[in-house]
Amino acid sequence: MEAPAAAQDPAEPSGSPAGAPGVEITVTSPEQMRELGRRLADLLRAGDLVMLDGELGAGKTTLTRGLGEGLGVRGAVTSPTFVIARVHPPLGDGPPLVHVDAYRLSGGLDEMEDLDLDVSLSDSVIVVEWGEGKVEELTEDRLRVGIHRAVGDTTDEVRHVTLTGFGARWATTGLSVLAV
Numbered sequence: 001m002e003a004p005a006a007a008q009d010p011a012e013p014s015g016s017p018a019g020a021p022g023v024e025i026t027v028t029s030p031e032q033m034r035e036l037g038r039r040l041a042d043l044l045r046a047g048d049l050v051m052l053d054g055e056l057g058a059g060k061t062t063l064t065r066g067l068g069e070g071l072g073v074r075g076a077v078t079s080p081t082f083v084i085a086r087v088h089p090p091l092g093d094g095p096p097l098v099h100v101d102a103y104r105l106s107g108g109l110d111e112m113e114d115l116d117l118d119v120s121l122s123d124s125v126i127v128v129e130w131g132e133g134k135v136e137e138l139t140e141d142r143l144r145v146g147i148h149r150a151v152g153d154t155t156d157e158v159r160h161v162t163l164t165g166f167g168a169r170w171a172t173t174g175l176s177v178l179a180v
Contacts, residue, residue, distance in 0.1 A: 022164035023175045029157050033059045036161065037066020039178055044071065046095035047122045048169070049139050051131035054147030059159050060129045063145065064099055067127060073097045079129075087124075096124045103130040141167030 027033050044050070044067070052060040061079045068077035073088035073096065080086045080101040088097040098121070121138065128135050136142065146162040163175050 022162060023179050025161045025163070025179050027059070027159040027161055030059065030062050033062045033159060033161075034066035034069070036178065037063040037068075038070035039066075040163075041067045041070025043173055043175070043178075044095075044125050046124060047139070047141075048125050049135065049142040050125070050127045051135060051142060051144045052127060052129045052147065053132045053144065054159075055149065055151060058147040058149050060147060063147070063161075064097075064127050064129070067125070068097050068099075071095070071097050071125060098124045098126045100126065100128045100135075101130060102128050102134045105134055139167070141169035143170055 025036065027036060040050075040063075050067075052063065054060055061077070065077040068075075068088055071088075071094050072091045073094070074091050075086070075088045077088060077097070077099060078086075080099050084104065085098060085100040088099065090096055126138070132144065142165075144162075144164045144166065146164075148160045148162070149158065150156045163178065165171065165173060165175060
């Protein structure tokens with residue numbers, strides 16, 4: 001991975017909310033996106049909410065595959081588009097990974113609980129694709145991962161990933177370690 005396009009100073013104004021710590025990373029291949037997911041998994045713990053946003057084909061599921069590998073969970077991580085949510089139990093002592101595709105969800109804690117995931121959200125790492133504007137009420141502490149790519153007829157594998165932490169949990173978590 002290349003150096004970050006710009007590491008945000010939490011005190012600097014930007015496109016993210018004031019004080020929200022964040023970092024930008026350029027990824028040039030699907031394997032680098034998976035590696036970013038594996039490294040991000042080292043920062044995650046039970047109760048974390050990760051919201052993934054980006055256009056179709058941006059790499060949301062590829063990043064989540066890396067998260068699953070890094071968390072050491074059971075089962076192949078694939079897009080939950082048709083089932084809406086999948087639970088991947090841990091192979092060891094770590095938390096389960098709950099992978100949700102919120103594209104067809106209107107959002108909110110009630111709807112997440114209605115999915116009957118058979119896990120406690122506070123005991124799991126929750127990854128929600130297409131989650132912006134739908135699942136923020138689950139917790140004040142969340143990580144937003146925006147993945148941007150060139151659109152149109154292109155074979156360009158370059159992705160610009162912006163990770164922005166919200167709440168006390170992410171105020172003290174050094175996301176800049178992911179940009180190395």
